[in-house]
Amino acid sequence: MKRTVFLTTVCALAVAFTPVAQQRSSALDALLQTAVDQKRVPMTVAMVADSKGVVYEHAVGAPTNAIFAIASMTKPITSVAVMQLVEAGRVKLDEPAATYVKELANVQVFDGGALRAPHAPITVRQLLTHTSGFGYEFLNRELLTLVGKKQIPSVMAGGDGFLKAPLVSDPGTRWEYGISTDWLGRLVERVSGQTLEAYVTAKIADPLGMRDTFFNVPADKRARVMTIYQRGADGSLTPQPAPPAGPVEYFSGGGGLFSTAADYLTFARAILAGGQLNGRRILGESSVAAMGQNHIGDLMVRPAASVIPQLASNNAGAMPGSPDKFGLGFALNTRPTEAGRSANTLSWAGIYNTFFWIDREKQVAAVLMTQLLPFLDDGAKQVIEDFDRAVYAMRAGTR
Numbered sequence: 001m002k003r004t005v006f007l008t009t010v011c012a013l014a015v016a017f018t019p020v021a022q023q024r025s026s027a028l029d030a031l032l033q034t035a036v037d038q039k040r041v042p043m044t045v046a047m048v049a050d051s052k053g054v055v056y057e058h059a060v061g062a063p064t065n066a067i068f069a070i071a072s073m074t075k076p077i078t079s080v081a082v083m084q085l086v087e088a089g090r091v092k093l094d095e096p097a098a099t100y101v102k103e104l105a106n107v108q109v110f111d112g113g114a115l116r117a118p119h120a121p122i123t124v125r126q127l128l129t130h131t132s133g134f135g136y137e138f139l140n141r142e143l144l145t146l147v148g149k150k151q152i153p154s155v156m157a158g159g160d161g162f163l164k165a166p167l168v169s170d171p172g173t174r175w176e177y178g179i180s181t182d183w184l185g186r187l188v189e190r191v192s193g194q195t196l197e198a199y200v201t202a203k204i205a206d207p208l209g210m211r212d213t214f215f216n217v218p219a220d221k222r223a224r225v226m227t228i229y230q231r232g233a234d235g236s237l238t239p240q241p242a243p244p245a246g247p248v249e250y251f252s253g254g255g256g257l258f259s260t261a262a263d264y265l266t267f268a269r270a271i272l273a274g275g276q277l278n279g280r281r282i283l284g285e286s287s288v289a290a291m292g293q294n295h296i297g298d299l300m301v302r303p304a305a306s307v308i309p310q311l312a313s314n315n316a317g318a319m320p321g322s323p324d325k326f327g328l329g330f331a332l333n334t335r336p337t338e339a340g341r342s343a344n345t346l347s348w349a350g351i352y353n354t355f356f357w358i359d360r361e362k363q364v365a366a367v368l369m370t371q372l373l374p375f376l377d378d379g380a381k382q383v384i385e386d387f388d389r390a391v392y393a394m395r396a397g398t399r
Contacts, residue, residue, distance in 0.1 A: 040379030041370040071350030078253035079329020096121035110166040133167030135178035138308040185253020196251035210263040268365035312375040340392025
């Protein structure tokens, strides 16, 4: 029996560390080193896992346990929290979201310069799929104009004032990326009776062993938080002042978390494995399957040119992996990509150029973190595209 186990282990290691696999892993190391050396990104930590565990980890210009502001990569975690409440029978996907968050009953549509009532109430499913009608000011000129006129608070002002923003389309009529998941965070709080911070910690982070994922980074870990850099017109990278270290009072379900590459890969691995990892289940298999299905019908993920170039480049209209549909909290590509992702790979990103994908068909999940504005500028775009291709090339070398 022991000899059988030993031989199985030796064979597995031989496959994992074939010369071809080692060569391709080294090529991936070199790709990331070159990206930092050439200032495409200021630093990076990248990790890859398959169904058996972590198969690749490399950091350049940062420690492997660096903590990153993951911004919109918070959204899938908040979406899992909502799906937990759906599983528990406490939330219904096609119920008006105002059933759980009464303020949503009063939201209006900004239409032709005037406000009017929406043609239908916003549902929970529409918040999960970004078909609610809410937008982001850096992607929508009408909202940017309202912010400029001080008629609504900016999403960048801190706090939750931006939740006063109107819809920019009727619910269910188009895909529009925006503040929907912040409203879902509020929904989790109202239904659970906990803050979003407490809920995510108790129901997702702690069960999975995500020890470095926080809305409020503890004082003894703040030295590991990476500086955010801004790309200049001349290509230079300028470090930006750190935000105040005081406690966060508004827990943004759409963008408030800090995490490490290792922690986020742990979350991705749980989704990869159907909602559980190391014997700890956070979501049922059927719920995970539902999150990876198209829930926007004939609507399409709508590329949007940035109207604030310091925050997002016009490359942001073409997300990595070419997603064209949206599930419950994750973007989906309906066709396999040239780089190697299978159809219906789950993915998303954060505005500071943090990225992940979960390919359930090929059983591979990957995370790449850096801290750079604008989102998906030419340098960051090249890095994630090269990383995408290299991951699948490396995986091919292990078979």
